[in-house]
Amino acid sequence: MSGDTFFFYAFSALALLGGLGTVLLRNAVHCALALMTSLLGVAGLYLLQGAEFLFAVQIVLYIGGIMVLFLFVIMLVNLDQASKLQQFGRQTPIALVVALAAVAAIFSMLSKSAVLLPASVSLTPLTGGNTETVANVLFTDYLLPFELVSILLLVAVVGSVMMAGKRTE
């Protein structure tokens, strides 16, 4: 087994086990940690694909930024009470059916993958750095979607400021 294959399985296991832990653990802080592990696994997969920029941004934004905010909120919750509450609603049968259907769909896709996907993909090495390539693509080919997303984020920021501002008056 080559190094890349080993790391692929290691990071995938990290991502999947982290996901399972997020759902199954009872303590909310442990869940947040499991989610972080999962995100770290995904970041590792980005790195294996040669997307260094995405790898670093995934860690800075998701683990360093968003998960810190998650923890901030979780710490303000009374965990002793929260962990005694019922963890799952009564949607278990429906959820089971949906999950099984999704798994079936994925497996049927995978069984056809020999037809859909080429057996081996030859990666063309990037000219220039990873970051520069991402920037070039974002600001030339995908400029309109990029600006639209920026406006969406701005609307969200303004909205959250409005919601926070009303309560203090």
Added chain:
Amino acid sequence: MDSLFAHPLFMPLVLTAIIILLFPLVAGYIVLVERKVLADMQVRLGPMRVGPYGLLQPIADALKLLIKEDIIPTNSDKVIFWGAPVLSCFCAFSGFTVIPFNSWIHIADVNVGLLVISATSAVGILGIILGGWASNSHYSLLGALRSAAQLVSYEVALSLSLVCGVMAAGTLQMPLIVKAQEQQHIWFAFENYGLMWIAFMIYLIAATAEINRTPFDLPEAESELVAGFHTEYSGFRWALYMLAEYGNIFVVASVGVVLFWGGWLRPFPNVSWLELPMNYGVPIALFGGSAWGSIRLVARLKDRIQQIVLMAVIAGMAFVALLFAWPAFNHASVSVFWFLFKVSMWVYLMVWFRGTFPRFRYDQLMNVGWKVLIPGGMLCVLANAIVGMARQ
């Protein structure tokens, strides 16, 4: 044997081992410098007992911390309590991987080097937050909450100031940032007709806040929260937190030096007649002068062994000064000297901050972060982008 030296992993592994073995000692001596400088500012003597003028104090402190009883509170979350200082320390040391000590001494040359350092420093805060929470104590939890809020507020300003530097350099790769300054014949702190100076000041403030140093050390405010997030920690675990803190100081200072102070370049790298006074004069004057100045201190010591220890230290400094007078050695190592010299200046500046500024109140901290640094950082990015484009 040759194939061993030529192996691509040889240099990185040796350097990693050196940093891991040496940095705890360096951190101990940064603590000693900090205690001595603070003592001097407050008209005290500082540590004086262990070794001549307290020179061996860090070693005594380290031994004490290692043999202290290891206490874990009964109601703490044991696994997280155990793992949090390890996480902090791990992240602080990960930051060292991309620091360029000179044009070829670095562990890894990653093309997103600067982002890797922001990532490790952002994740390192998790160690503080989790440690504070896992201790199951109110003071620790308050310290952890403050730390989280502070990180989120200052991370943005820090990134904005980094963006200014990256715009001037045109790359995220640490050695190339320094080489860009070599080509443009200017340290980026003075680039764009002085506009980059604003970015530099924002970086200095935000970085101090990011690593929880005074005047932004609210997570461990000893007058309000006992010791903040590490109230329940003692012995070696506490030492790990301290090691992480000083590791972070070194990393943050290195990033500042690489981005704004020209990395391993000597001052005025393009003025050739300055090479002799800068590359030979400064290190020899520094080490030789320190040795010369310390000679008169020997006579004041009463104890025979302490005199011998101080004499050995003086001989060591004189030897280093002589080494720098030897052209072959000087040529090979003067760039590392300049890098470490600038980093030391930065660390010294942070000690000054601790000695001079009173701690911010929580609302003041938030005001400075959100109302001054972030809008200021955005304006700074805009101004630097316009001026930088116009100059091209």
